[in-house]
Amino acid sequence: MFGRLTQEAFVHEDSQNMAVLSMLLGGIMLMALLFYLKRWRWLWEEWITTVDHKKIGIMYIVVVLIMFMKGFGDAIMMRIQQLFSVGDSHGFLSAGHFQEVFSAHGTTMIFFVGMGVVFGLMNLIIPLQIGARDVAFPFLNAVSFWLFTAAAMLTLVSLAMGKFSTAGWLAYAPLSSLKYSPDEGVDYWIWTVQIAGVGSTLGGINFLATILKMRCPGMQLMKMPIFVWSSLCALVLILLAFPILTATLFMLTLDRYLDMHFFTVDGGGNYMMYVNLIWAWGHPEVYILILPIFGIFSEVVPTFSEKRLFGYVSMVWALIIIAFLSFIVWLHHFFTMGASPNINAFFAITTMLIAIPTGVKIFNWLFTKFRGRVLFTSPMLWFFAFLLNFTVAGMTGILLSAPPVDFQVHNSLFLIAHFHGMVIGGVLFGFFAGFTYWFPKFTGFMLDEKLNRYAFWCWMAGFLLAFMPLYMLGFMGATRRLDHYAAETGWHPLFAIAAFGAFIILCGASIQLFGLFWSIKHRKKLWDHTGGNPWNGRTLEWSIPSPPPIYNFALIPVVDQIDPVWAQRDQRQDLSERKYEDIYLPKNTATGFYIGLWSLIFGIAMVWYMWWLAIISFIAILVLMIMRLSGDDPHDKITATQVQADELAHRRGFQI
Amino acid sequence: MSSELSLNEIQKEWHGSWQSYVIGLLASLSLTIISFFLVITRFFAAPILIYVVIGLAIAQAVVQLLFFLHVGQEERPRWESISCGFTIFILLIIVIGSLWIMYDLNERMMPVEMETEMLHD
Amino acid sequence: MSKSLTIHHQDTLEDHPDTRSPDTHQDPFAKTVFGFWLYLMTDCLLFATLFCTFAVLHNSTYGGPSARILFHLPTVFGETMILLFSSFICGCSMLYALRNAKTKVMLCLIVTFLLGVSFLFIELSEFTDIVQGGHSWQDSAFLSSYFTLVGTHGLHITFGMLWIAVMIAQIYRLGVTTNTFRRLAVLNMFWHFLDVVWIFIFTFVYLMGVI
Numbered sequence: 001m002f003g004r005l006t007q008e009a010f011v012h013e014d015s016q017n018m019a020v021l022s023m024l025l026g027g028i029m030l031m032a033l034l035f036y037l038k039r040w041r042w043l044w045e046e047w048i049t050t051v052d053h054k055k056i057g058i059m060y061i062v063v064v065l066i067m068f069m070k071g072f073g074d075a076i077m078m079r080i081q082q083l084f085s086v087g088d089s090h091g092f093l094s095a096g097h098f099q100e101v102f103s104a105h106g107t108t109m110i111f112f113v114g115m116g117v118v119f120g121l122m123n124l125i126i127p128l129q130i131g132a133r134d135v136a137f138p139f140l141n142a143v144s145f146w147l148f149t150a151a152a153m154l155t156l157v158s159l160a161m162g163k164f165s166t167a168g169w170l171a172y173a174p175l176s177s178l179k180y181s182p183d184e185g186v187d188y189w190i191w192t193v194q195i196a197g198v199g200s201t202l203g204g205i206n207f208l209a210t211i212l213k214m215r216c217p218g219m220q221l222m223k224m225p226i227f228v229w230s231s232l233c234a235l236v237l238i239l240l241a242f243p244i245l246t247a248t249l250f251m252l253t254l255d256r257y258l259d260m261h262f263f264t265v266d267g268g269g270n271y272m273m274y275v276n277l278i279w280a281w282g283h284p285e286v287y288i289l290i291l292p293i294f295g296i297f298s299e300v301v302p303t304f305s306e307k308r309l310f311g312y313v314s315m316v317w318a319l320i321i322i323a324f325l326s327f328i329v330w331l332h333h334f335f336t337m338g339a340s341p342n343i344n345a346f347f348a349i350t351t352m353l354i355a356i357p358t359g360v361k362i363f364n365w366l367f368t369k370f371r372g373r374v375l376f377t378s379p380m381l382w383f384f385a386f387l388l389n390f391t392v393a394g395m396t397g398i399l400l401s402a403p404p405v406d407f408q409v410h411n412s413l414f415l416i417a418h419f420h421g422m423v424i425g426g427v428l429f430g431f432f433a434g435f436t437y438w439f440p441k442f443t444g445f446m447l448d449e450k451l452n453r454y455a456f457w458c459w460m461a462g463f464l465l466a467f468m469p470l471y472m473l474g475f476m477g478a479t480r481r482l483d484h485y486a487a488e489t490g491w492h493p494l495f496a497i498a499a500f501g502a503f504i505i506l507c508g509a510s511i512q513l514f515g516l517f518w519s520i521k522h523r524k525k526l527w528d529h530t531g532g533n534p535w536n537g538r539t540l541e542w543s544i545p546s547p548p549p550i551y552n553f554a555l556i557p558v559v560d561q562i563d564p565v566w567a568q569r570d571q572r573q574d575l576s577e578r579k580y581e582d583i584y585l586p587k588n589t590a591t592g593f594y595i596g597l598w599s600l601i602f603g604i605a606m607v608w609y610m611w612w613l614a615i616i617s618f619i620a621i622l623v624l625m626i627m628r629l630s631g632d633d634p635h636d637k638i639t640a641t642q643v644q645a646d647e648l649a650h651r652r653g654f655q656i
Numbered sequence: 657m658s659s660e661l662s663l664n665e666i667q668k669e670w671h672g673s674w675q676s677y678v679i680g681l682l683a684s685l686s687l688t689i690i691s692f693f694l695v696i697t698r699f700f701a702a703p704i705l706i707y708v709v710i711g712l713a714i715a716q717a718v719v720q721l722l723f724f725l726h727v728g729q730e731e732r733p734r735w736e737s738i739s740c741g742f743t744i745f746i747l748l749i750i751v752i753g754s755l756w757i758m759y760d761l762n763e764r765m766m767p768v769e770m771e772t773e774m775l776h777d
Numbered sequence: 778m779s780k781s782l783t784i785h786h787q788d789t790l791e792d793h794p795d796t797r798s799p800d801t802h803q804d805p806f807a808k809t810v811f812g813f814w815l816y817l818m819t820d821c822l823l824f825a826t827l828f829c830t831f832a833v834l835h836n837s838t839y840g841g842p843s844a845r846i847l848f849h850l851p852t853v854f855g856e857t858m859i860l861l862f863s864s865f866i867c868g869c870s871m872l873y874a875l876r877n878a879k880t881k882v883m884l885c886l887i888v889t890f891l892l893g894v895s896f897l898f899i900e901l902s903e904f905t906d907i908v909q910g911g912h913s914w915q916d917s918a919f920l921s922s923y924f925t926l927v928g929t930h931g932l933h934i935t936f937g938m939l940w941i942a943v944m945i946a947q948i949y950r951l952g953v954t955t956n957t958f959r960r961l962a963v964l965n966m967f968w969h970f971l972d973v974v975w976i977f978i979f980t981f982v983y984l985m986g987v988i
Contacts, residue, residue: 140812206812209815212733212735212811217799239818243822251827261918262925267915267917268838268839270766272762273833280753327750328753330753338761338764622939661955663954670875670962680865680868685861691980692984695987713980720976725970750829751828755832
């Protein structure tokens with residue numbers, strides 16, 4: 001009845017028990033708060049059953065923040081372990097637990113922070129920037145979100161029940177095969193990633209259809225904001241790369257559940273094929289994470305230079321070329337697996353080529369600022385941090401792309417420093433810039449700028465302290481994923497500096513979290529009184545009120561150039577002349593939430609071999625799908641008079 | 657709703673016709689029969705046979721894409737055709753790339769003894 | 778900074794060549810068809826990965842039987858014919874839907890369903906024969922990849938048949954409406970796509986296996 005689940009699964013080390021307890025406590029406190037404020041109904045009707053892209057985007061960001069705390073907690077544990085686990089001491093984590101921690105850290109950060117940021121921002125910004133009222137398939141959008149959340153919850157469940165994978169964030173075969181990882185860990189990993197992957201693929205389809213088919217009149221492709229272009233390129237990568245992940249994980253699942261021999265050591269299995277396929281997905285994946293971030297900076301930099309983006313056309317082509325090239329470089333992740341020099345050389349060259357269009361983008365941002373009026377707001381500070389750290393890390397990437405160098409530093413801390421420079425210096429800093437930039441659009445008030453700056457300096461200093469030593473450690477021979485090392489290596493001082501850097505980052509992140517609540521508390525003081533465009537932005541999202549009405553645009557705009565909103569606020573026509581129409585919006589539905597819930601149950605059932613439960617939850621998902629796809633797709637109507645009244649009220653509101 | 661179309665208008669958006677389906681069926685039928693015939697009778701020697709059969713398969717896939725799936729008949733901008741072309745392009749890169757890599761890796765890295773191992777069981 | 782008017786609305790704008798709508802087909806039908814087409818593209822990549830793996834592993838028989846021994850071409854020919862005709866008949870259901878001929882649509886769908894059942898029956902018999910001959914998917918990489926590739930196609934066919942059954946019920950209840958026409962069109966795309974995949978299966982798995 002309970003498959004292979006026994007009481008053993010609930011016995012954990014102390015540190016893990018603490019984590020589980022704090023999770024449960026946090027959950028109980030949240031529920032108590034909701035009861036006290038009598039907000040259950042509000043939560044259900046406004047958020048859980050919504051199909052509105054803006055709310056879904058906000059929910060993505062909320063899940064990202066929660067999962068970031070988990071992933072960052074994992075990072076701090078690793079830093080502390082490597083600080084103390086020298087010579088005779090073995091730190092506070094057992095070897096097995098340490099392996100779970102680094103596997104969970106990578107999985108959480110890539111799939112739930114990285115992809116969550118990408119889909120969260122795409123949800124929030126794309127429909128607004130293309131002048132649309134929603135995405136192409138609003139219900140599918142909700143399903144994608146709830147699958148994402150279900151997968152995240154499955155990772156958290158693994159904290160309390162059983163163990164997570166110890167095979168790293170990519171679960172290489174044959175370590176991840178049944179023979180070498182017989183327990184539930186890898187299965188947790190498989191189902192988490194598989195469910196999240198389905199959500200991402202569906203989201204990819206949705207946003208691709210949205211961008212290609214729902215742009216407002218006049219917005220030809222070469223007039224779209226660069227954020228939309230960067231998202232378009234990332235979406236093509238999502239569409240074509242994620243199925244590879246789905247198929248590969250499917251085969252690993254078959255190996256583990258039905259005793260097949262795709263990637264096993266016996267039976268003719270070929271585990272090198274696993275590495276090949278997983279990176280054929282894995283490389284496009286990292287470009288999926290970074291391309292929208294490039295798009296964010298292409299929005300932020302011109303706004304805070306008070307100058308149009310330099311070289312729009314070359315920016316677009318750079319994005320397209322980067323996206324294409326990202327499909328022909330994947331072998332550089334396994335130069336050392338033993339391919340012949342010809343093959344290694346081919347992929348080395350293609351990898352180096354990617355630096356060129358990336359360089360074009362960096363120069364274009366710099367040329368945008370040249371002779372502009374640069375405002376040093378915190379988004380701009382994040383841009384400078386990105387410029388420095390991403391470029392340096394990118395150059396170490398070029399170093400790594402030379403197979404002779406890679407043979408020396410592959411899987412050392414040099415590699416870890418490189419890719420953390422890309423994801424923290426690139427993805428995370430870009431996310432922070434975008435979060436600060438677009439926060440007033442969705443809330444109506446700004447984030448406290450002073451706290452932003454304190455947080456920024458902590459992150460900047462902390463990042464350098466935490467990761468520059470890792471480059472040196474890599475050269476000195478320190479490999480990744482080490483839970484203990486000998487004192488004679490002389491590595492300890494550098495690990496100490498890195499731990500200190502992590503602590504500084506913790507201060508920065510804490511200030512950010514505190515700043516969020518502080519800004520909410522003092523929102524009246526931070527209110528945006530400009531009527532929706534506090535930064536003097538150029539793209540369509542700045543032409544509507546903050547927060548936007550549920551239908552986004554009272555009238556679908558017609559544009560005839562790039563940067564349509566260029567501070568022409570005195571263009572208000574007499575509102576009585578405008579012809580408003582009734583607006584139809586899709587009704588809220590709980591089906592998306594239930595599909596996510598049953599997916600979570602399905603994942604748990606499959607991990608613990610509870611076949612009866614797996615079958616029931618699978619059928620439940622099918623039934624929900626069929627019911628939804630047999631129904632009428634009901635809509636709510638907002639009358640033209642109501643829309644007009646809303647518009648008048650908003651105008652009156654900021655005419656003061 | 658302003659974007660709602662009537663059944664009639666939607667039916668005009670769909671691009672099938674009796675001719676396209678009959679042509680598609682007959683062409684696919686012929687290509688399939690030829691393929692099987694060539695292989696069962698070993699009409700050509702091995703390498704040529706392989707290329708011919710692959711060619712016939714691609715031809716039939718194109719036939720079915722055009723006559724059953726109506727690719728290329730959508731209104732401009734032809735996103736379905738563009739996405740189909742690009743998908744096939746990337747697919748070829750990944751499949752051919754993987755085969756190149758794996759063939760090379762198998763040669764250099766896979767132990768030779770494994771094929772003879774099972775004989776002892 | 779540009780001084781020209783930048784945000785207009787349809788009713789206040791004179792004709793300007795650059796302000797055409799980028800896509801005149803933004804209705805649910807066109808959007809759904811395109812969205813589903815994108816899903817089929819992802820399915821292409823999924824099958825491509827399975828095909829690629831089969832190509833890499835098809836010689837890894839681990840001392841067991843190879844394709845030449847296991848595959849029976851006449852059976853495969855039968856399956857191919859059944860699937861091809863089912864693809865054609867499914868298309869006919871759309872042609873009748875154009876004329877709002879509810880009964881003929883249902884008839885075509887029922888025939889398609891029955892052909893699908895026959896296909897699955899033959900395929901399952903084929904699988905059972907192989908397994909009962911002592912060669913299961915647990916025995917070698919070749920057999921694992923064969924059963925998975927062909928089995929995944931079979932799973933898709935099964936889902937397609939569930940979909941056909943649901944559509945038969947919907948057409949029966951509602952007749953040909955904007956919703957059911959759209960869903961029929963998308964079902965057709967799916968069913969035709971599965972036949973295209975089958976072309977590559979019978980070529981690369983069965984025909985090549987025997988050469």
